[in-house]
Amino acid sequence: xxxxxxxxxxxxxxxxxxxxxxxxxxxxxxxxxxxxxxxxxxxxxxxxxxxxxxxxxxxxxxxxxxxxxxxxxxxxxxxxxxxxxxxxxxxxxxxxxxxxxxxxxxxxxxxxxxxxxxxxxxxxxxxxxxxxxxxxxxxxxxxxxxxxxxxxxxxxxxxxxxxxxxxxxxxxxxxxxxxxxxxxxxxxxxxxxxxxxxxxxxxxxxxxxxxxxxxxxxxxxxxxxxxxxxxxxxxxxxxxxxxxxxxxxxxxxxxxxxxxxxxxxxxxxxxxxxxxxxxxxxxxxxxxxxxxxxxxxxxxxxxxxxxxxxxxxxxxxxxxxxxxxxxxxxxxxxxxxxxxxxxxxxxxxxxx
Amino acid sequence: xxxxxxxxxxxxxxxxxxxxxxxxxxxxxxxxxxxxxxxxxxxxxxxxxxxxxxxxxxxxxxxxxxxxxxxxxxxxxxxxxxxxxxxxxxxxxxxxxxxxxxxxxxxxxxxxxxxxxxxxxxxxxxxxxxxxxxxxxxxxxxxxxxxxxxxxxxxxxxxxxxxxxxxxxxxxxxxxxxxxxxxxxx
Numbered sequence: 001x002x003x004x005x006x007x008x009x010x011x012x013x014x015x016x017x018x019x020x021x022x023x024x025x026x027x028x029x030x031x032x033x034x035x036x037x038x039x040x041x042x043x044x045x046x047x048x049x050x051x052x053x054x055x056x057x058x059x060x061x062x063x064x065x066x067x068x069x070x071x072x073x074x075x076x077x078x079x080x081x082x083x084x085x086x087x088x089x090x091x092x093x094x095x096x097x098x099x100x101x102x103x104x105x106x107x108x109x110x111x112x113x114x115x116x117x118x119x120x121x122x123x124x125x126x127x128x129x130x131x132x133x134x135x136x137x138x139x140x141x142x143x144x145x146x147x148x149x150x151x152x153x154x155x156x157x158x159x160x161x162x163x164x165x166x167x168x169x170x171x172x173x174x175x176x177x178x179x180x181x182x183x184x185x186x187x188x189x190x191x192x193x194x195x196x197x198x199x200x201x202x203x204x205x206x207x208x209x210x211x212x213x214x215x216x217x218x219x220x221x222x223x224x225x226x227x228x229x230x231x232x233x234x235x236x237x238x239x240x241x242x243x244x245x246x247x248x249x250x251x252x253x254x255x256x257x258x259x260x261x262x263x264x265x266x267x268x269x270x271x272x273x274x275x276x277x278x279x280x281x282x283x284x285x286x287x288x289x290x291x292x293x294x295x296x297x298x299x300x301x302x303x304x305x306x307x308x309x310x311x312x313x314x315x316x317x318x319x320x321x322x323x324x325x326x327x328x329x330x331x332x333x334x335x336x337x338x339x340x341x342x343x344x345x346x347x348x349x350x351x352x
Numbered sequence: 353x354x355x356x357x358x359x360x361x362x363x364x365x366x367x368x369x370x371x372x373x374x375x376x377x378x379x380x381x382x383x384x385x386x387x388x389x390x391x392x393x394x395x396x397x398x399x400x401x402x403x404x405x406x407x408x409x410x411x412x413x414x415x416x417x418x419x420x421x422x423x424x425x426x427x428x429x430x431x432x433x434x435x436x437x438x439x440x441x442x443x444x445x446x447x448x449x450x451x452x453x454x455x456x457x458x459x460x461x462x463x464x465x466x467x468x469x470x471x472x473x474x475x476x477x478x479x480x481x482x483x484x485x486x487x488x489x490x491x492x493x494x495x496x497x498x499x500x501x502x503x504x505x506x507x508x509x510x511x512x513x514x515x516x517x518x519x520x521x522x523x524x525x526x527x528x529x530x531x532x533x534x535x536x537x538x
Contacts, residue, residue: 003529004525004526004529007525007528007529007532008525011528042536043532046532046535046536049476049477049479049480049535050480050495050499050528050531051499052417052473052476052477052480053476053477053480053481053484054496054499054500055371055413055417056410056413056414056477057500058371058500059371059376059409059410059413060406060410062371062372062373062376062377063376063380063406063409063410065373065376065377066373066376066377066379066380066381067380067384067402067406069377069380069381070377070380070381070384073381
């Protein structure tokens with residue numbers, strides 16, 4: 001075998017492409033002598049190194065390409081990133097400025113409104129204190145600087161047996177109550193407070209002499225379960241001065257002062273002395289008792305609802321028998337006739 | 353086939369073994385930044401990183417040529433630990449430090465080439481390179497056409513102006529024998 005054939009076969013051996021014939025030829029050659037074997041191994045070593053050299057060179061070239069691609073992509077990415085950055089600088093700053101401006105505006109505006117609200121709240125709370133100071137009872141305090149002072153108010157008859165209802169705040173601090181008839185101011189009858197509730201602001205008086213009243217029965221009834229109807233026409237009769245005064249208005253709210261559900265807001269003009277005045281609807285039923293107003297505000301008065309009156313009457317009915325008129329005699333009368341009938345049962349009271 | 357499954361570990365390793373340009377590029381892109389970062393953090397430059405990583409890839413390639421070699425760890429772990437060890441040994445040489453840098457052969461693969469094996473491989477490669485430089489034209493071109501570009505004999509004959517493939521083949525073997533002679537003499 002010549003050297004050319006040997007290197008050819010060695011190459012095929014390394015590449016694993018020997019056919020059977022060539023394989024036998026090679027084996028025959030190698031087994032011939034030790035020298036041949038050595039020669040083959042030398043060839044093998046050389047061919048292996050050569051292929052390896054080219055393979056590694058190829059691999060290195062591939063690596064170089066890969067590195068170039070990598071760098072190129074990095075560069076492109078960097079350019080892209082700088083472009084994005086430039087765009088951001090160009091438009092992003094504008095956007096950021098406008099967003100910040102909007103936020104600042106919103107913040108300031110919100111803060112201002114918030115502050116306004118706080119201010120309003122303070123004012124409101126001030127108002128509340130003022131209002132509570134101003135919620136003066138409708139007392140007509142005369143000679144307040146003198147030693148003997150007395151308070152005037154109004155009371156109305158519940159039944160013909162000498163039971164009267166009035167405001168509790170009138171009688172709260174005093175011991176003697178004098179009841180004066182509207183038709184005859186010269187006669188004063190002593191009355192006794194038999195029940196009262198400061199919270200509900202209702203007091204029940206009993207006349208010492210029941211014959212003081214002309215008839216046994218009152219012409220009107222007390223509607224204990226009056227459902228509040230906003231805008232319902234109502235009127236009131238009371239002694240804001242020495243003679244009786246008529247006042248007319250409407251129910252204006254379901255609740256009274258400070259959202260008190262025991263009372264309601266009415267738009268009847270009231271004055272000091274009106275405390276304890278009955279509030280009638282146009283059927284001639286008592287639906288409330290005037291108890292107070294907001295000082296300095298026109299058209300806002302408060303009346304205790306008759307439902308509270310019922311509570312008081314229930315509590316005293318355990319000990320004393322109370323007969324309450326259930327027959328409304330003035331139901332179908334016109335207003336002026338109703339008033340005429342009612343007036344004798346409205347009393348001026350003086351409290352010492 | 354999904355792209356993901358195409359790029360599975362086995363495919364990557366096989367691609368490296370078969371010297372596939374695309375796969376090498378992919379592995380390069382995935383692994384180089386991590387190693388470059390490590391080397392930059394340990395007193396190296398980007399060029400150092402490039403050299404070290406390429407060396408590690410060549411070690412992997414050489415290892416993969418051995419059919420008994422088996423990669424136990426994941427590809428990226430292997431590349432990282434090889435690069436790391438290469439860089440640390442280079443640092444050690446540079447700074448003349450012997451023990452302060454711990455040299456952990458964390459991931460030992462089955463039938464891995466030893467440091468000496470690699471040295472021998474490099475030496476042989478250099479010897480071939482030298483022989484080729486001494487060989488001269490047209491032998492160098494014929495051999496590179498055949499071994500490097502994997503052209504057929506017919507293509508080589510056309511490119512080199514030989515009448516037929518058999519002629520080219522004869523010429524190739526002549527060159528090969530000449531080269532062998534040079535190689536032996538070195």
